Amino acid sequence: DGGITQSPKYLFRKEGQNVTLSCEQNLNHDAMYWYRQDPGQGLRLIYYSQIVNDFQKGDIAEGYSVSREKKESFPLTVTSAQKNPTAFYLCASYDRFDGMNTEAFFGQGTRLTVV
């Protein structure tokens, strides 16, 4: 069963801690993205990767870091530099046709709360 899996579903972080959110896909997609969603808001792009060992900053990359060592995996680390990390985090992989990102497949999300 192909899909994209995020873990954990809920995560609690203490002030000053780094935490890592997992995102794994078995859809054989090259493109993977991380978005952040605050209550009642749309999705904002954090980082994206079009191919293994390469990634680019999105609109709100400060305080976050990523790696793309394997095609299947795109973990997101929320560092202590991110001052307001409480949010819903969504990972997506994109199918591609003719060089264009087409349909996105999203994970179920990770809800991160600072305690």
Place this chain on the structure above:
Amino acid sequence: LAKTTQPISMDSYEGQEVNITCSHNNIATNDYITWYQQFPSQGPRFIIQGYKTKVTNEVASLFIPADRKSSTLSLPRVSLSDTAVYYCLVGALSGGFKTIFGAGTRLFVKA
């Protein structure tokens, strides 16, 4: 990158047809138009995608005029379960695949 503008919210009643229009004046020649649906605490789900004229699938239709500066998602005979946020996206091939979601349209379907 093509910016999109959608209404913030819309209300409807069960059984009605709902049309949500998205403006994208700066759409590029190679850009496709894609719509997603999102329920609370879930990731968005792909609804439909098109390039020009009309596209129809089992859940929706997408109307795109000749100038492609706007598009309209049409949901026939909505039900309560169609209450969700709907996002219009325009492909950003020229921007290096920087696929961006806007604020979306919150649709409330009433009984």
